[in-house]
Amino acid sequence: MNFPWKTKGIVLTAPLSEEIDDVIKFIDEYLAPRGFNMIVIQVRYRYQFKKHPEVWGYDPLSYEDVKRLLNVCRKNNIKLVPKMNLIGHQSGFPNEPTDGILHGHNEALDDIPDGLLRAYPTFDEQANEKKINYARSICLSSRPAKTVVFELIDELMDVFEADAIHIGCDEVFNIGLCEECSKKSKSELFANWINSINDHVKKRRGAVLMWGDRLISTKETGYNRWEASDDGSHSAIDMLSKDITVCDWHYDKYEKYPSVDIFANKGFKIMVSPWRDENSLEAFLNYAINNDKGHINGVLMTTWCGSGDLAKRLLYGEKGRWLHTEQIATTIEKTFKK
Ligand SMILES: [Zn+2]
Numbered sequence: 001m002n003f004p005w006k007t008k009g010i011v012l013t014a015p016l017s018e019e020i021d022d023v024i025k026f027i028d029e030y031l032a033p034r035g036f037n038m039i040v041i042q043v044r045y046r047y048q049f050k051k052h053p054e055v056w057g058y059d060p061l062s063y064e065d066v067k068r069l070l071n072v073c074r075k076n077n078i079k080l081v082p083k084m085n086l087i088g089h090q091s092g093f094p095n096e097p098t099d100g101i102l103h104g105h106n107e108a109l110d111d112i113p114d115g116l117l118r119a120y121p122t123f124d125e126q127a128n129e130k131k132i133n134y135a136r137s138i139c140l141s142s143r144p145a146k147t148v149v150f151e152l153i154d155e156l157m158d159v160f161e162a163d164a165i166h167i168g169c170d171e172v173f174n175i176g177l178c179e180e181c182s183k184k185s186k187s188e189l190f191a192n193w194i195n196s197i198n199d200h201v202k203k204r205r206g207a208v209l210m211w212g213d214r215l216i217s218t219k220e221t222g223y224n225r226w227e228a229s230d231d232g233s234h235s236a237i238d239m240l241s242k243d244i245t246v247c248d249w250h251y252d253k254y255e256k257y258p259s260v261d262i263f264a265n266k267g268f269k270i271m272v273s274p275w276r277d278e279n280s281l282e283a284f285l286n287y288a289i290n291n292d293k294g295h296i297n298g299v300l301m302t303t304w305c306g307s308g309d310l311a312k313r314l315l316y317g318e319k320g321r322w323l324h325t326e327q328i329a330t331t332i333e334k335t336f337k338k
Helices: 017-034 063-075 115-119 143-159 186-203 233-238 258-265 278-290 307-316 325-335
Strands: 007-013 038-042 079-083 091-094 105-109 132-134 164-166 207-211 245-249 270-273 296-301
Touching: 007 017, 007 079, 007 270, 007 307, 017 063, 017 307, 038 296, 063 079, 063 143, 091 105, 115 143, 143 164, 143 186, 186 207, 186 233, 245 258, 258 270, 270 278, 278 325, 307 325
Parallel strands: 007 038, 007 296, 038 079, 079 164, 164 207, 207 245, 245 270, 270 296
Antiparallel strands: 105 132
């Protein structure tokens, strides 16, 4: 497809250590020639934080790994943006084969806490619940949690020499539940937390990107409960700082994508983020192209398979190991040509 926008981005998971060479080659020989100029790298806790080694996630990237990724991106004029997830997605289960991250689940289960809540169980919004739905969240009233989060942001932006960070904040289903948080509305909790992160990042002359699903309502938009909020958090859209870039993701096929218009009317810059299904991708991107009010910065393709898995499929034609890798790869091949 031809895009009228300057930024062509892709989200990749932080490579597993045995696949980092493949991912570097993939950036250099596959993504760069196809005009990708932004990579958002899903790190979460998969970095060897020096200040907080207690939060290290699965197979964390080393300082040298990050510099190698940064070098190949710089050589190709690709902006590299680290990504964390700074409200929800704090627990889950690994995919098989693993992509290094923990994924949400649709039943109440005794799941695995990710780095931050494993190290600091008191930061958990549901610290006393053994089984929870989907994924745990950070308690947004916890001052100590905020202190650690800010230190992680600083270290990650420093090592990536980044002028932007993607803070996730998608699919937050567990919010406003503890005694302190329940005194506030979900939208207020959500907006205050994100605004304070944004203020912190701005002080270091950085920019914040986040997912947009909690800022739009299922009722108003017709989107499902993953792509939009059904618990009232969407009112946060009116309280959030307008200098945050919203990544508007949709994976299903709809006649209209009203979020594209909603974010424009509220004064946000957005990136449009499709996934693996080619028909949905086309419907979404065509709607965005036809309804761009000058507020769309670009496309941010999502993948959610291991970056090494995708690299080996697209570089060498190897069979993808995860159930969706083949479809993701095929859609990328068709959509992003040299
Ligand atoms: Zn709380």
